[in-house]
Amino acid sequence: MKRALITGITGQDGSYLAESLLSDGYEVHGVIRRSSSFNTGRIDHIFDKLKLVYGDVTDFAAISSIVAEVEPDEMYNLAAQSHVKVSFEAPAYTASVDAVGALNVLEAVKQRSPKTRLYQASTSEMYGSSPSPQSESTPMHPNSPYAAAKLYAYHMTRSYRDAYGLHASNGILFNHESPRRGPTFVTRKITMAIARIAAGKQDRVVLGNLDARRDWGHARDYVEAMRLVIGMDAPGDYVVATGQQRSVREFVDAAFHAAGIPIVWNSARDTARDALTDEVRVSTDSRYLRPNEVDSLQGDSTRLRKATGWEPKTSFEELVREMVNADMGSVR
Ligand code: NAP
């Protein structure tokens, strides 16, 4: 039986990845953080099948002893302070988790279990202001503390591969969403708000930059790409993306459409009204803007597709519909 170890198992991606590995017969170990409230909501349905241990990637001693104890065949470092806007408010904390935390994982594998294959959760955010479409050869110009910390981790992963022969790979993942997406990321914020609007519990959603463009896929498809990357004979760095780009405004449109609430935009004011009731359903507020924005992300994942045959299975419309339906079904 193969053993996998996941940091960040309680997050969106960790939960789908754990499900996927379990269904292939893996023994799945996960690192969870001590919290004053429950943080296992995304893995409660598989809790009994997992082997969980408390730890934190900023604590080298803990991570090192977990790696030595588990000696995993595969390790996925998904742990991160993953919110870009928060990283402007907590840059040092973000660096210690996303940069030094990743270094701790690399050192632990190098020192205690060098045969372990390692996957590092790198991100399209590292491209920053580089023009799209972005591929593995596009220069990286990080625009946020989060992106800069992740870029350090990306380079250290490459460096440990080259210097010490570790099977360490970067997946450079473009935005991926799901009904399990954290509620402060824009897609989930929109779908949760729409569910509450439909139920008469909220009148509108207040957003920041509606013109930012992202390449949005489904997390379930992206964890399959992570497994293909780590499963490759030779380690390497791979972009994972749909290749299709939409603006935040287009996501808003698609989500209201999926909920059956027709909206009409007033572009001059960045607002949208309910076509039936005339109430404002979307407005903007500068408190949701970032000090520096990434305007346009669109990935070219040709390298991964050619090497493994990976294709995203979920269309943009299906993703939006699944998220809206899930939130409509659980609004209280
Ligand atoms: P997420 O939902 O925010 O999950 C992050 C996970 O990391 C959670 O389990 C969290 O634990 C854990 N964590 C945070 N700080 C930690 C620490 N110091 N030590 C140990 N665990 C810690 O993120 P996600 O969307 O699943 O993304 C997974 C990874 O991929 C992240 O590294 C993210 O930066 C990266 N990524 C995400 C995307 C995307 O679009 N989703 C794209 C590219 C890259 P708690 O549950 O206790 O908070």
Ligand code: G4F
């Ligand atoms: O949903 P977001 O917060 O995701 P962002 O910043 O693209 O980061 C996500 O994807 C990265 C991959 O490229 C990951 F590495 C990272 O961990 C995270 O998962 O924002 C998307 C866009 C931004 O341009 C933002 O300015 O939506 C814009 N936006 C507009 N109004 C908003 C809002 N974002 C948030 N979170 N909240 C708003 O009200």
